[in-house]
Amino acid sequence: MTGAEGQMARIAVLGGGSWGTALAIHLARSGRPCRLWFRDPDRAREVRESRINSRYLPQWSIPDDVRIEANMGRCLEGIEVGVIAVPSSALPELAVWLAALHRPRDILWACATKGIVGDAGLRCSEILLDQLGETSRLVVLAGPSLALEVLQGLPTAVVAASTDSEQAARVQALFHGESFRVYTSRDVVGVEIGVSLKNTLAIAAGLAQELALGHNGYGALLTRGLAEISRLGVAVGARRETFLGLAGLGDLVTTCSSPLSRNHQLGRRLARGESLDTALANLGSVAEGVPTTRSALALAKRAGAEMPITAQVGEILFEGKDPREALQDLMLRPPREEGEGA
Amino acid sequence: MTGAEGQMARIAVLGGGSWGTALAIHLARSGRPCRLWFRDPDRAREVRESRINSRYLPQWSIPDDVRIEANMGRCLEGIEVGVIAVPSSALPELAVWLAALHRPRDILWACATKGIVGDAGLRCSEILLDQLGETSRLVVLAGPSLALEVLQGLPTAVVAASTDSEQAARVQALFHGESFRVYTSRDVVGVEIGVSLKNTLAIAAGLAQELALGHNGYGALLTRGLAEISRLGVAVGARRETFLGLAGLGDLVTTCSSPLSRNHQLGRRLARGESLDTALANLGSVAEGVPTTRSALALAKRAGAEMPITAQVGEILFEGKDPREALQDLMLRPPREEGEGA
Numbered sequence: 001m002t003g004a005e006g007q008m009a010r011i012a013v014l015g016g017g018s019w020g021t022a023l024a025i026h027l028a029r030s031g032r033p034c035r036l037w038f039r040d041p042d043r044a045r046e047v048r049e050s051r052i053n054s055r056y057l058p059q060w061s062i063p064d065d066v067r068i069e070a071n072m073g074r075c076l077e078g079i080e081v082g083v084i085a086v087p088s089s090a091l092p093e094l095a096v097w098l099a100a101l102h103r104p105r106d107i108l109w110a111c112a113t114k115g116i117v118g119d120a121g122l123r124c125s126e127i128l129l130d131q132l133g134e135t136s137r138l139v140v141l142a143g144p145s146l147a148l149e150v151l152q153g154l155p156t157a158v159v160a161a162s163t164d165s166e167q168a169a170r171v172q173a174l175f176h177g178e179s180f181r182v183y184t185s186r187d188v189v190g191v192e193i194g195v196s197l198k199n200t201l202a203i204a205a206g207l208a209q210e211l212a213l214g215h216n217g218y219g220a221l222l223t224r225g226l227a228e229i230s231r232l233g234v235a236v237g238a239r240r241e242t243f244l245g246l247a248g249l250g251d252l253v254t255t256c257s258s259p260l261s262r263n264h265q266l267g268r269r270l271a272r273g274e275s276l277d278t279a280l281a282n283l284g285s286v287a288e289g290v291p292t293t294r295s296a297l298a299l300a301k302r303a304g305a306e307m308p309i310t311a312q313v314g315e316i317l318f319e320g321k322d323p324r325e326a327l328q329d330l331m332l333r334p335p336r337e338e339g340e341g342a
Numbered sequence: 343m344t345g346a347e348g349q350m351a352r353i354a355v356l357g358g359g360s361w362g363t364a365l366a367i368h369l370a371r372s373g374r375p376c377r378l379w380f381r382d383p384d385r386a387r388e389v390r391e392s393r394i395n396s397r398y399l400p401q402w403s404i405p406d407d408v409r410i411e412a413n414m415g416r417c418l419e420g421i422e423v424g425v426i427a428v429p430s431s432a433l434p435e436l437a438v439w440l441a442a443l444h445r446p447r448d449i450l451w452a453c454a455t456k457g458i459v460g461d462a463g464l465r466c467s468e469i470l471l472d473q474l475g476e477t478s479r480l481v482v483l484a485g486p487s488l489a490l491e492v493l494q495g496l497p498t499a500v501v502a503a504s505t506d507s508e509q510a511a512r513v514q515a516l517f518h519g520e521s522f523r524v525y526t527s528r529d530v531v532g533v534e535i536g537v538s539l540k541n542t543l544a545i546a547a548g549l550a551q552e553l554a555l556g557h558n559g560y561g562a563l564l565t566r567g568l569a570e571i572s573r574l575g576v577a578v579g580a581r582r583e584t585f586l587g588l589a590g591l592g593d594l595v596t597t598c599s600s601p602l603s604r605n606h607q608l609g610r611r612l613a614r615g616e617s618l619d620t621a622l623a624n625l626g627s628v629a630e631g632v633p634t635t636r637s638a639l640a641l642a643k644r645a646g647a648e649m650p651i652t653a654q655v656g657e658i659l660f661e662g663k664d665p666r667e668a669l670q671d672l673m674l675r676p677p678r679e680e681g682e683g684a
Contacts, residue, residue, distance in 0.1 A: 144561030154556035155673050157566070159680055179673060181562070183680040214496035219486030219596030220523070223588050224499070230586065244572065244586055245680050246565050253595065254561030331497050331521060338501055338525040338587050 009174070012037060012075050013083040014094065016047065016068075018056035019112060020085030022147035023175075028065035030177050034083075035067040037075040039090075044070035060151050076101060081108045081174065083141070084128070088115030088288065091124055095131035105135040110160070110171045112141045115288055116196045121299030123192040136164035139171040140188050142195040143246040144254030150180065157181040159246045161191040183246060190242030193233040197296050198252040199263045199289035200310050201225040205256035206267020207316070207323050221309070226252055228307040232296070235303035263289035270316055271323045293317055308333065351516070354379060354417045355425040356436065358389065358410075360398035361454060362427030364489035365517075370407040372519050376425075377409045379417040381432075386412035402493050418443060423450045423516065425483075426470070430457030430630065433466055437473035447477040452502070452513045454483045457630055458538045463641030465534040478506035481513040482530050484537040485588040486596030492522065499523040501588045503533040525588065532584030535575040539638050540594040541605045541631035542652050543567040547598035548609020549658070549665050560598075563651070568594055570649040574638070577645035605631035612658055613665045635659055650675065 009032070013024040016038035024036040038044035047053050048068040051061050062068075069075035076082065086094050091113050098104050109132070113124045122130075125140055132138070143158030150156050160175070160182050162168035168184040176182040185191055201222065208221055230243035242248055255261050266287040269279035280287065297314050300307045312330055315321035351374070355366040358380035366378040380386035389395050390410040393403050404410075411417035418424065428436050433455050440446050451474070455466045464472075467482055474480070485500030492498050502517070502524050504510040510526040518524040527533055543564065550563055572585035584590055597603050608629040611621035622629065639656050642649045654672055657663040 144558050144565075146557055149556040149558045152556070154554075154559055155562065155669070156556075156558040157562035165679075181673065183678060185680045212496075214488070214491040214494070214498075215596045215600045216486050216488055216491045216498040217496055218599060219592040219594075220497065220499035220588060222595050223486075223586070223590075223592035226586060226591060240583060240586070241681055244565070244568060244582075244591075246562065248565075249568060249586075249591060250561040250565035252561075253564050254557045257560060257599065258557045327497070331523065336525060337507075338527045339583055 009081050010079045011035070011081040011083065011174070012069075012079045013085060014075070015085035015087075015113070016043065016053060016056075017085065017087065018053075018147040019145075020083070021053045021057050021062065022150050023083055023085060023112060024066045025060065025062055026150055026175070026177070026180065028063040030175075032174065033065040033067070035069050035075050035079075036062075037069050037072060039070070039086075041070035044068050057147065057151065072097060079107060081110065083110045083112055085112045087286065088113055088117055088124060089291070091117065091127050095128050098128070099131040099133075104132050105137060108137045108139070108167060108170055109135075110139050110141045110174075114142055114192070114195045115292055116192070116295045116299065117291075118295060119298045121295040121302075123189065123196070125188055125192060136162070137167050138162065139167050140191050141171060141175065142191050142251070144250040146254065146258060146260075153179050155179050155181075157183065157246055157250070159183050159185045159191055161185040161188045161247070163188060185242065185245070185247070187239045187242040189236060190233050190238030191247040193236065193238055194229060194243055194245075194248040195251050196292055197229045197232070197310070198255050199287075200293045200296060200313050201229075201252060202255045202261050202263035203267040203270070203287070203289045203293070203317075204309055204313050206264040207271045208267075208327075209264075210268040210271030211323060211327065213327070222252060222256060225309050228305070228309055232300050232303060232305040232307060235305045236299065262287045266290070275320065276317055290317060351423050352421045353377070353423040353425065353516070354411075354421045355427055356417070357427035357429075357455070358385065358395060358398075359427065359429065360395075360489040361487075362425070363395045363399050363404065364492050365425055365427060365454060366408045367402065367404055368492055368517070368519070368522065370405040372517075374516065375407040375409070377411050377417045377421075378404075379411050379414060381412070381428075383412040386410050399489065399493070414439060421449060423452065425452045425454055426466075427454045429628065430455055430459055430466060431633070433459065433469050437470050440470070441473040441475075446474050447479060450479045450481070450509060450512055452481050452483045452516075456484055456534070456537045457634055458534070458637045458641065459633075460637060461640045463637040463644075465531065465538070467530055467534060478504070479509050480504065481509050482533050483513060483517065484533050484593070486592040488596065488600060488602075495521050497521050497523075499525065499588055499592070501525050501527045501533055503527040503530045503589070505530060527584065527587070527589070529581045529584040531578060532575050532580030533589040535578065535580055536571060536585055536590040537593050538634055539571045539574070539652070540597050541629075542635045542638060542655050543571075543594060544597045544603050544605035545609040545612070545629070545631045545635070545659075546651055546655050548606040549613045550609075550669075551606075552610040552613030553665060553669065555669070564594060564598060567651050570647070570651055574642050574645060574647040574649060577647040578641070604629045608632070617662065618659055632659060
């Protein structure tokens with residue numbers, strides 16, 4: 001324990017990507033020293049020396065109150081709160097490690113990793129609970145929060161969701177600050193479905209922008225897209241009103257309106273006629289929307305939920321369908337009552 | 343009756359603004375001749391001769407199947423469908439005229455006028471029903487539909503809402519086309535509240551953009567804004583899920599993302615320090631969000647619904663509050679549960 005940690009809750013942030021690093025800086029700025037774990041020891045050493053995460057946040061220096069660690073055991077030693085911010089693809093392996101800790105269910109876990117994983121379409125909290133065993137000390141932290149804007153001190157509002165409202169309130173108290181509002185929610189399923197599936201719609205928004213769909217179409221796309229996300233969510237146990245909230249509408253609007261979103265950029269490239277492989281290679285980074293779309297379609301099939309927009313994005317991504325034709329097929333569906341199939 | 347009207351339903355569109363004109367052109371293009379009423383005889387004559395509504399849609403010629411009328415009696419003679427598209431401020435007077443028609447309840451009325459009016463905060467359909475007497479043949483047609491994009495043939499999706507689903511289906515059949523999807527809804531109250539109150543948020547979105555609020559804040563603003571709109575809507579009888587639909591989320595996203603929106607421009611001017619009078623004078627046209635905000639606050643007070651964002655916009659508009667201070671006051675509210683107060 002460093003001196004600075006003193007009487008404070010001992011906190012470890014797992015994952016040195018842009019979001020994990022931003023959360024660690026946010027905590028330190030709020031007077032909460034913490035540790036930040038990097039998987040790669042060379043990168044940990046570099047960041048420890050330079051105090052800069054040159055790969056993801058080259059403009060931001062990391063306060064001394066953030067202790068950089070590459071050793072998971074040392075990072076987690078004696079912690080009360082663990083913030084999980086690894087990529088969703090790395091979560092299954094991390095969950096196995098965490099389960100091997102001494103008394104992992106005594107720790108309050110805040111899961112900031114988003115996505116639904118694999119053909120089973122597992123949510124991140126499901127993957128964690130599978131390994132940790134049943135615990136109420138698991139809170140999902142999510143919502144419209146571009147890392148750069150949090151660091152700039154721009155106003156941000158997110159959700160801390162848990163089946164146990166006391167634990168959600170603990171995470172709320174930990175992260176809440178003047179320009180970072182944290183609301184609590186009891187709907188873990190809805191929050192995770194919302195923030196994950198919006199990535200498919202961000203691809204669709206990029207396609208739409210490149211095809212010059214217009215503002216009317218953009219409004220309709222987001223609306224009908226959120227309708228099908230909430231349809232799937234409700235089918236797997238979410239509360240419909242969650243999709244009106246920060247993890248539904250909020251994250252959707254922020255992601256789709258940000259031209260920097262990788263999923264949005266992927267959509268634009270596909271609309272210009274690039275193949276998926278070419279587009280991903282040109283992007284040079286992961287677009288979470290691609291595996292999410294596959295997992296969402298598998299989950300929707302099992303849940304019997306109709307998802308026409310996600311299905312068309314899937315055909316564009318995995319079957320090379322022409323984006324204009326996909327759009328046409330969406331517009332030609334028979335007219336109906338708005339809430340139908342809900 | 344013109345020859346072209348022949349066996350078709352006889353339709354009159356009342357109101358030669360951009361939306362009324364666009365709807366008339368849309369109907370004519372869909373093979374439905376109609377009449378278009380202008381209040382001002384001089385303008386009617388000019389449009390009849392030039393086939394162009396030079397004031398609102400100077401780029402678009404009006405097909406011959408749209409008969410231009412300045413005489414209300416001739417315009418309404420023998421009609422089966424009346425489409426109402428006057429500004430909301432002109433609706434109370436129009437409703438009195440319509441009530442004086444022979445058997446006005448035999449006509450199917452499609453109300454495309456949006457807004458809530460006066461200190462009583464009356465919805466447009468309430469104003470019409472007050473005058474016409476109880477009729478099921480009243481359908482609200484609304485949703486994310488910028489007139490120019492409809493004319494360009496860009497994909498658009500709107501809602502036809504009525505307590506009588508058969509009448510809603512008639513309006514759906516009348517307007518539905520390849521690039522113009524019409525969904526039906528039974529929630530008249532929700533649709534009208536949604537499309538009216540979004541104008542206040544469009545002012546807020548303009549303020550936010552000028553203050554460089556960022557994408558996180560934009561997502562949060564739209565989310566918390568729609569939450570308070572739906573809170574008011576539910577308090578006055580709307581269904582919550584309507585606000586997830588085209589008349590809620592859809593119209594909100596389209597209006598707030600369109601920099602051409604007058605309300606959006608008003609917000610930007612206010613953020614630059616212009617007074618309301620100066621900003622409106624510089625805009626040179628009506629911003630529906632101003633009277634709507636006043637009516638919404640009166641309605642919210644009576645309904646006991648908390649609307650913090652609308653209240654701050656009200657203080658900026660009517661009490662000259664500094665926009666930065668208003669934003670600050672919103673961010674400093676105590677943290678809470680997301681659905682609280684719903």
